[in-house]
Amino acid sequence: MDHVVLTGDRPTGPLHLGHYFGSLANRLALQGTYPMYVLIADYQVITDRDLPGEIQRNITELLLDHLAVGLDPARVTIFRHSAIPELNQLLLPFLSLVSVAELRRNPTVKDEIAHSSQQAVNGLMFTYPVHQAADILFCKGTLVPVGKDQLPHLEMARLVARRFNERYGEIFPVPEAMLGERPLLGGLDGGKMSKSRGNAIPLRATEDETAALIRRARTDSERLITFDEEGRPEVANLLTLASLCLGRPQRELADEIGYGGAAALKRLVTDAVNEFLGPIRARRREHTEAEAHAVLEEGNRRARERAITTLDEVREAMRF
Structure with missing residues (x-):
């Protein structure tokens, strides 16, 4: 058809x-x-x-x-x-x-x-x-x-x-x-990602703006990072975001972070997102x-x- x-x-x-x-x-x-x-x-x-x-x-x-x-x-x-x-x-x-x-x-x-x-x-x-x-x-x-x-x-x-x-x-x-x-990507506050709710990472965000947004993302207090969509939805959402940007499974990334806690998780996500957005930012400057x-x-x-x-x-x- x-x-x-x-x-x-x-x-x-x-x-x-x-x-x-x-x-x-x-x-x-x-x-x-x-x-x-x-x-x-x-x-x-x-x-x-x-x-x-x-x-x-x-x-x-x-x-x-x-x-x-x-x-x-x-x-x-x-x-x-x-x-x-x-x-x-x-x-x-x-x-x-x-x-x-x-x-x-x-x-x-x-x-x-x-x-x-x-x-x-x-x-x-x-x-x-x-x-x-x-x-x-x-x-x-x-x-x-x-x-x-x-x-x-x-x-x-x-x-x-x-x-x-x-x-x-x-x-x-x-x-x-x-x-x-x-997989469905949620917002940085744990809700649905939406322009109107201010919990999203814009495609046109700079590297510094992206890092600031991810630093404010909701996580939890557990040091060991695991991928558990029901039990730890905020952590799982950040792992999903990194997974989509890097093309790697969420659990593999969680194992890599291990006991690094929320700080290590957010560093990984920030690097992944900025690497992914790099070519998009470059093309935007061309138009x-x-x-x-x-x-x-x-x-x-x-x-x-x-x-x-x-x-x-x-x-x-x-x-x-």
């Missing part, structure tokens, strides 16, 4: 190592194999906050992060929500295909609401999964690299595709999830903001062509 890949990020802050191992590595592996669309989801920034913040600066930094990790604009279409009105018009017919009860049950929305900075949940947050269905289906996306926490959103896109096809005729493929094989904006302008043009075609098909199928 020839796939079309859809993935993306919200421009709420810098991309971090959780993004890299959770999704960016998959994008790098897939680019050139299948057509790929990478969405900068600027409209979705206001799902869980009242103001978008430094939206233009965040978009520029996000573009530079994408180029720094090695995404090739010649093989990948990078675009932003607000530049593609036809994509967002798909939200209206798609909303008619799902019930309020189905929206209320979405566990990812419940989690996002719990960590929202808003005083009250807005309608965009409530319909967030259907908006993501439009993101996936506008380009006839069939393969969506996601983390396990995003599977309910993808299931909504699958539901919308099936119901549209049943009601109006076969237009959309039913997308599939592509789950990463790498200019003007180059990033040109990449986005061309990506917007290509994505909008695709969205116009899909919206025309939808209108025809619905006899509009």
Whole structure:
């Protein structure tokens, strides 16, 4: 089967190592194999906050992060929500295909609401999964690299595709999830790694900034370092971070540290992360903001062509 890949990020802050191992590595592996669309989801920034913040600066930094990790604009279409009105018009017919009860049950929305900075949940947050269905289906996306926490959103896109096809005729493929094989990376405070929770290591962090972040990471008081995900989750998370950066098993690294305690563990993790981020930092210095904006302008043009075609098909199928 020839796939079309859809993935993306919200421009709420810098991309971090959780993004890299959770999704960016998959994008790098897939680019050139299948057509790929990478969405900068600027409209979705206001799902869980009242103001978008430094939206233009965040978009520029996000573009530079994408180029720094090695995404090739010649093989990948990078675009932003607000530049593609036809994509967002798909939200209206798609909303008619799902019930309020189905929206209320979405566990990812419940989690996002719990960590929202808003005083009250807005309608965009409530319909967030259907908006993501439009993101996936506008380009006839069939393969969506996601983390396990995003599977309910993808299931909504699958539901919308099936119901549209049943009601109006076969237009959309039913997308599939592509789950990463790498272990889930937690935040430095023991929670979920997140830009908004301030517990992540940004890809653009300097060596000194990286070291300072890891020094503050939560561990425990035991001198002997062991890999025990249930009994010692914070230590296990740091070992996993080093493991991902070095390509070595967690238990092997734990045995190497032995009775060195938290200080030795953090030194190892700091060295591993800085070595891993070195080439990414170097590539980032090679790209200019003007180059990033040109990449986005061309990506917007290509994505909008695709969205116009899909919206025309939808209108025809619905006899509009």
